Amino acid sequence: MINTMAASHAVNRTLYDPIFAANSACKAAILEHGKDKVTNATIGVVLNEDGKLSVMPTVEKIFRSMKMTEFTAYAALSGNADFIDAVKNIIFSHANYDGYFSAVATAGGTGAIHHAVANYAERGDAVLTSDWCWGNYKIICAETGKRIEYFKLFNDELTAFNVKDFADKVENLLTTQNSLLIILNTPAHNPTGYALSSDEWDNVIEILKAKATKDKKITLLVDIAYIDFAAEKSVAWSFFDKFGDLPANVLTLVSFSMSKSYALYGQRTGALAAFSPNQHVIKEFDDTNKYSCRAIWSNINNGAQVLCTKIFQDKNFTAELEQDQTKLRNMVKRRAEVFVDEAKNCGLKIVPYKGGFFIAVPAENPVAVCNELHKDLIYAVPLQYGIRFAACSTPLEKIPGVATKMKRAIEVSKNV
Ligand SMILES: Cc1ncc(COP(=O)(O)O)c(C=O)c1O
Structure with a gap:
């Protein structure tokens, strides 16, 4: 049978x-x-x-004041222009960055991670993340035909980020792969509550620069799902000024989510953002990820995008x-x-x-x-x-x- x-x-x-x-x-x-x-x-x-x-309360007040059609209308494929503008400002106002950047709307942070894995890791290749991590990374990799490998998040004493193991794993994987997607969930990491210190970030950036040699490409995805629960904004978002002088063969992606920051888990709205010194890489990011949006969900919850935009555009609401x-x-x-x-x-x-x-x-x-x-x-x-x-x-x-x-x-x- x-x-x-x-x-x-x-x-x-x-x-x-x-x-x-x-x-x-x-x-x-x-x-x-x-x-x-x-x-x-x-x-x-x-x-x-x-x-x-x-x-x-601010989220509830604005949601309740919105028109029915703001909930029921279709949104644009890559996200509504003013939502994308809000997300870019929310993220890049902390970045002090003079390269190119863009974003697409996704089904929460999960959708952003999905797009990053789908479009920035070769089929059959390994995606690298930390051994303590959100279990869904593995599922997303398996679903999209990728493998997952881990570096040790902590040193043996469990006191600090394991820079050496991170560097070793990046190096090893790049001996057999021409490109590597790395996922770092910081600050307020799930499941440990860890956040990379400023020095640890500097180490990570140096490693990326050193290992992204002429014919090797690295994409770093920073998963900031819990960032607004890490510390006050000036502290939690401060590492964003670190990415300024990365070379063109290192692409920085950010997965942004409204689930925790707006306590809006069920509305399934977030974004994948990207920054690069190379304009073509950002144009390609827009095209590739728009394609994935169309294939997977067509477009994202309009109401949550409107809500995010309304809060961003009004200083009092912000x-x-x-x-x-x-x-x-x-x-x-x-x-x-x-x-x-x-x-x-x-x-x-x-x-x-x-x-x-x-x-x-x-x-x-x-x-x-x-x-x-x-x-x-x-x-x-x-x-x-x-x-x-x-x-x-x-x-x-x-x-x-x-x-x-x-x-x-x-x-x-x-x-x-
Ligand atoms: C580490 C991490 N990243 C991303 C997400 C994605 O959440 P959402 O898809 O609700 O934005 C979660 C959710 O639990 C998470 O724990």
């Missing part, structure tokens, strides 16, 4: 998402024990202290949005501080957390540790190298005690 109809490249594609799996286990515990007794640190969105999804972002960022920061302080006091080792939604705890057997934590009705996400604790969604009152219990769970699971 024929029981597979999928094309050969699509056979056996099933999605296992540890985040949704952990969240389902948590929901079952809530049904059995009640919401108050369970700590749900699995969810990757900002929840208020009452457990409800956070909304930015200031109000920044206040909303600061409020949510500070709420998450307070929770993370409680966790990090307790971890320090009880001797729980965590990877360096600098800001953002998540804190990561290294562990040899993350699944066993998470199962042990379930006995305390604490639910976090087991990843390959450790446990992800979502400060973004865990109410402050539930955080004291979690780090201590995690330390105990790690010790117990070592003896299992």
